[in-house]
């Protein structure tokens with residue numbers, strides 16, 4: 001059957017710089033950006049393909065030097081932070097070329113020791129948007145102040161965080177150019193809330209999105225979009241999130257199931273196989289960043305499960321001093337190493353972050369070219385391509 005979910009077109013998403021010296025404005029015809037997926041998953045192939053299909057492609061800018069050195073054998077004579085910057089600069093330039101100067105964003109974690117340097121190199125290399133999460137990026141406006149056309153967007157997971165961020169940035173004379181809301185109940189990877197917040201159902205997506213929209217409107221920031229992430233899988237989900245007051249969505253797990261994801265590191269076949277075959281709920285495990293993180297249940301993630309689990313530290317080296325909050329050799333394990341093992345396809349040792357949809361029974365999964373997936377997101381997917389049980393944001 002060739003019936004589609006819905007024939008209503010999605011509204012475009014406009015991003016504009018709120019730097020006093022900039023008039024930059026970009027309109028994405030499809031209100032979808034991808035979430036940054038570290039380490040190394042959202043590279044130039046994926047980001048440029050999304051932009052070329054009318055959405056907004058976002059590179060991961062998180063500790064790229066390590067997999068470049070370990071897997072690609074590049075920048076091996078450089079120190080860790082220098083390699084991170086060179087790799088990110090290379091990816092930004094490549095992505096811009098692949099999408100003819102179209103939109104390229106970068107995701108960087110505030111918790112990184114070299115956050116400031118990575119934000120600076122991103123702006124210098126001509127990135128359009130910096131998305132910064134895993135902490136509140138208070139200093140970002142100053143870091144990129146000399147680059148008025150570099151738009152900046154903090155990730156928030158609660159209305160309180162949205163209020164703090166806007167207040168602090170407005171006091172510096174800079175409004176955020178977008179607020180990215182990540183649901184702690186659905187997003188993959190690190191969560192901006194505690195285990196108790198998650199278990200007790202606090203910060204419900206529909207409530208946070210509409211309250212954040214109102215917060216911005218009340219401050220005269222009607223042109224600052226709320227972009228909502230976590231649990232968005234298909235066009236119906238996008239429409240639902242927009243109905244709460246968001247102007248766009250950020251999707252990650254579904255983009256991992258594309259031909260282009262992880263292509264620079266060999267195609268991340270084990271990651272995709274696990275995503276395709278997993279039919280049990282994702283679990284919350286402990287990250288050395290001090291945050292709970294959502295992952296596929298594997299021998300490794302089970303060992304460090306956040307609930308009902310005694311954790312024994314794993315002896316390890318600290319190859320890159322990547323996280324500010326990580327207590328080097330005393331931390332529970334080296335997250336960089338285990339994320340890189342996942343990139344390499346090591347089932348035993350890899351840490352495979354995933355959004356909650358990946359653990360939902362009956363969800364429609366297939367590995368598609370970005371072009372086809374974007375067509376599904378724009379136009380809805382054929383009914384027979386979908387499993388009977390839908391995957392919708394609660």
Ligand SMILES: Cc1cc2nc3c(=O)[nH]c(=O)nc-3n(C[C@H](O)[C@H](O)[C@H](O)COP(=O)(O)O)c2cc1C
Pocket residue numbers: 034035036037038039041060062107108109133134155182186187188189190229230231232250251252253254352353354355356357
């Ligand atoms: C494999 C994986 C890696 C991720 N890595 C990062 C990251 O490095 N930085 C970040 O801010 N968010 C990260 N995320 C979160 C996503 O960017 C996104 O906001 C979230 O997963 C959205 O939910 P969804 O996967 O249900 O679409 C990651 C998610 C996944 C699945």
